Amino acid sequence: MKSILIGGMGNVLLGDDAVGPYVIQLLESQYTFGDDVELADLGTPALDLTHRIAGRRAVILVDCIASEDHPPGTVLIYDKSDLLTAIPTQRLDPHSPALSECLLTAEMLGASPEQVLLVGAVGESFEPGQSLSLAVRESLGKITSAIVGELKRLGIPAERRHLPAEPVFWWTDDAPAAVSADHR
Amino acid sequence: MAKRITIDPITRIEGHLRIDVEVENNAVSNAWASCTMWRGIEKILRGRDPRDAWLFTQRFCGVCTTVHAMASVRSVEDALKLEIPLNAQYIRNLILIAHALHDHIVHFYQLSALDWVDVLQIPKADPGAASKLAETLSPWTGNSRNELKAAQDRVNAVANSGQLGIFANGYWGHPAMRLSPEVNLLAFSHYIQALEYQRKALQVVGILGSKTPHIQNLTVGGVANAIDLDSQAALGMEKLEMIRTLLAEVAQFVQQVYFVDVCAVAAMYPEWFKIGSGVKNYLAVPDLPLDSRGSAYDLPGGYIRNADLAGVKGFQTAADPIFRQSVTEDVVHAYYQGEKPLHPWVGETEPAFTGWESEQKYSWVKAPRFNGEPMQVGPLAQVLIGYSQGHALTRKYTDLAIEKVAAIGGVRATPAALHSTLGRHAARAIRACMLAELAQKHWQLLVDNIAKGDYTVHNKPVLPSHEVQGVGTHEAPRGTLSHWIVIKDEKIKNYQAVVPSTWNASPRDHAGAHGPYEASLLNTPLARPEEPLEVLRTVHSFDPCMACACHAFDPSGRKITTAKIL
Numbered sequence: 001m002k003s004i005l006i007g008g009m010g011n012v013l014l015g016d017d018a019v020g021p022y023v024i025q026l027l028e029s030q031y032t033f034g035d036d037v038e039l040a041d042l043g044t045p046a047l048d049l050t051h052r053i054a055g056r057r058a059v060i061l062v063d064c065i066a067s068e069d070h071p072p073g074t075v076l077i078y079d080k081s082d083l084l085t086a087i088p089t090q091r092l093d094p095h096s097p098a099l100s101e102c103l104l105t106a107e108m109l110g111a112s113p114e115q116v117l118l119v120g121a122v123g124e125s126f127e128p129g130q131s132l133s134l135a136v137r138e139s140l141g142k143i144t145s146a147i148v149g150e151l152k153r154l155g156i157p158a159e160r161r162h163l164p165a166e167p168v169f170w171w172t173d174d175a176p177a178a179v180s181a182d183h184r
Numbered sequence: 185m186a187k188r189i190t191i192d193p194i195t196r197i198e199g200h201l202r203i204d205v206e207v208e209n210n211a212v213s214n215a216w217a218s219c220t221m222w223r224g225i226e227k228i229l230r231g232r233d234p235r236d237a238w239l240f241t242q243r244f245c246g247v248c249t250t251v252h253a254m255a256s257v258r259s260v261e262d263a264l265k266l267e268i269p270l271n272a273q274y275i276r277n278l279i280l281i282a283h284a285l286h287d288h289i290v291h292f293y294q295l296s297a298l299d300w301v302d303v304l305q306i307p308k309a310d311p312g313a314a315s316k317l318a319e320t321l322s323p324w325t326g327n328s329r330n331e332l333k334a335a336q337d338r339v340n341a342v343a344n345s346g347q348l349g350i351f352a353n354g355y356w357g358h359p360a361m362r363l364s365p366e367v368n369l370l371a372f373s374h375y376i377q378a379l380e381y382q383r384k385a386l387q388v389v390g391i392l393g394s395k396t397p398h399i400q401n402l403t404v405g406g407v408a409n410a411i412d413l414d415s416q417a418a419l420g421m422e423k424l425e426m427i428r429t430l431l432a433e434v435a436q437f438v439q440q441v442y443f444v445d446v447c448a449v450a451a452m453y454p455e456w457f458k459i460g461s462g463v464k465n466y467l468a469v470p471d472l473p474l475d476s477r478g479s480a481y482d483l484p485g486g487y488i489r490n491a492d493l494a495g496v497k498g499f500q501t502a503a504d505p506i507f508r509q510s511v512t513e514d515v516v517h518a519y520y521q522g523e524k525p526l527h528p529w530v531g532e533t534e535p536a537f538t539g540w541e542s543e544q545k546y547s548w549v550k551a552p553r554f555n556g557e558p559m560q561v562g563p564l565a566q567v568l569i570g571y572s573q574g575h576a577l578t579r580k581y582t583d584l585a586i587e588k589v590a591a592i593g594g595v596r597a598t599p600a601a602l603h604s605t606l607g608r609h610a611a612r613a614i615r616a617c618m619l620a621e622l623a624q625k626h627w628q629l630l631v632d633n634i635a636k637g638d639y640t641v642h643n644k645p646v647l648p649s650h651e652v653q654g655v656g657t658h659e660a661p662r663g664t665l666s667h668w669i670v671i672k673d674e675k676i677k678n679y680q681a682v683v684p685s686t687w688n689a690s691p692r693d694h695a696g697a698h699g700p701y702e703a704s705l706l707n708t709p710l711a712r713p714e715e716p717l718e719v720l721r722t723v724h725s726f727d728p729c730m731a732c733a734c735h736a737f738d739p740s741g742r743k744i745t746t747a748k749i750l
Binding site for chain 2: 011012013014041042043044045046047048050051101104105107108109128129170171
């Protein structure tokens with residue numbers, strides 16, 4: 001397992017909730033990282049997130065944030081101690097164990113990453129089938145800078161590509177059939 | 185005067201389950217199951233290429249990605265009457281089995297065991313005595329005194345930290361908790377071990393699907409795995425051996441730990457064989473196809489009405505004509521427009537939000553009906569339908585469970601006692617044992633077929649210009665899943681997913697009939713109504729998962745107030 005994980009969380013079908021996977025595609029197309037870095041579109045994970053984060057040195061997650069205190073597009077950053085203060089609620093279904101519970105489980109197992117950072121953008125719209133709102137789109141630069149800055153702080157190389165690749169946002173209407181073409 | 189209790193743990197941006205019960209004389213007198221968010225994701229699929237649909241449907245839910253991918257390709261294949269090569273059937277079956285084993289283990293340990301196991305009793309346990317007790321129950325080698333002491337130390341560390349961490353918010357010390365400290369410790373030790381075996385099951389999905397949580401190897405007409413026995417990159421002997429080892433390890437955990445723990449809980453809480461029955465109509469579809477046409481299956485399907493096990497009717501195929509004709513969705517109590525129940529091929533998903541009104545509309549979940557009746561789906565439905573048709577593998581593990589419960593607790597359950605909260609847990613463990621055995625069978629079928637020189641994995645789909653309809657089914661961990669597609673001019677004209685939790689969490693219908701969750705809660709005794717542990721026990725026994733039953737945001741315009749992170 002690679003010691004650093006950069007994971008995008010969220011549902012690509014639900015408007016601004018796609019920002020996590022979106023940022024992963026951006027990073028993959030614009031940067032090269034050290035061999036010890038894994039980039040992953042995690043979708044909307046439940047307890048399986050524990051397996052993704054446990055035993056790593058550092059984990060950087062990108063997600064959409066629901067907030068009434070900040071305007072859409074605001075970039076918010078949470079560290080491990082912030083995330084550990086959330087109290088788990090009753091688990092009514094498998095989606096209930098979210099990030100904090102996975103982190104608490106990793107803590108209990110003694111396998112919690114030393115460094116955890118959540119970089120998020122406050123979402124505006126979660127309409128099915130819509131792509132990112134303008135507010136969240138405008139926050140993308142800040143989010144990628146925050147991630148690259150954190151990697152620098154950790155001493156992990158992240159170099160901008162001289163010739164950026166084309167990012168694949170297959171779920172948006174701009175490129176409806178981009179991915180499965182090779183499956184036909 | 186009845187007292188109303190609402191259980192509404194808002195934790196995710198996706199749809200979630202809300203339960204309302206009325207309590208009179210310390211028992212549930214009325215119940216409502218509802219989903220708090222809108223389900224409309226299928227509309228995204230209209231106008232798209234049907235061969236791409238599975239990529240989108242596997243994003244319906246972050247937990248059950250593969251099941252929606254599978255049902256989707258099957259719906260297109262049904263519409264095109266496309267046969268699937270044997271290798272592709274076996275590879276798909278292995279993915280489905282591994283996913284289900286993962287899901288059942290997670291469900292019992294991480295999502296429901298702590299309804300029965302009191303973590304805060306564990307510090308009082310004697311690990312040596314617990315280890316001796318375990319020896320009488322199972323040959324599992326992970327029950328040593330040291331192993332149990334380590335698990336106890338983990339609980340002590342969390343308890344002594346002054347904060348309950350992962351154990352905050354449990355009903356610890358509740359009068360309905362009855363296990364000895366030693367049994368609590370054993371179960372909790374398995375809770376920790378279960379995390380490891382879930383991971384192994386997921387690894388199988390990852391090797392065959394090339395990625396988790398979103399598999400990449402499906403395609404309409406088969407799979408995209410390249411088979412080359414000598415290659416490390418393709419599906420070769422190296423990967424196949426890895427899969428065999430992982431499946432064998434998971435099978436051992438399921439049969440020696442999970443199955444035994446469920447039997448032990450059942451033996452120690454026998455009154456729960458009489459609580460939580462609810463709707464006694466059951467529905468399951470055949471799955472794990474054994475040939476390319478889908479005419480023989482390893483898991484039987486069919487339906488039962490009014491608990492009449494002898495009157496069971498079987499389905500011949502996974503898209504049986506009776507199933508195709510008999511499903512409708514009713515929206516009288518759901519936040520959608522429309523009057524009459526509609527068949528999914530002509531189904532509509534136009535929102536009509538009103539707010540929660542107990543006698544009017546109160547849920548974003550539609551009410552699916554089979555010949556107009558609510559049906560319970562899930563492992564219990566599958567086990568009862570298989571058992572009453574004399575299916576050998578179902579009988580083997582059901583009879584074993586009955587024997588095991590009797591040996592531990594002296595209570596001899598009958599298949600009829602399975603109409604209950606404990607019955608749903610027992611059936612899931614029975615199904616997991618069946619799947620663990622079938623995993624090894626389908627691995628061998630795949631390897632034997634490849635050894636014959638058959639490397640085919642895909643039949644090319646041809647989209648007709650005229651309109652066609654199809655239904656793709658899968659007997660998923662939570663029960664019967666069906667995706668209904670209408671294709672016209674090579675594009676998707678309509679798409680509806682009728683998911684297991686929609687059947688089970690359905691609201692009342694036009695006739696006022698309760699959905700399965702609702703019906704199962706009626707008359708449940710509550711020791712402390714302000715701590716409705718008993719309600720959770722029954723709701724959890726269904727393995728609810730609402731994310732695919734409904735999605736997205738509250739159209740009243742209110743912002744989602746609870747983040748998944750804070």
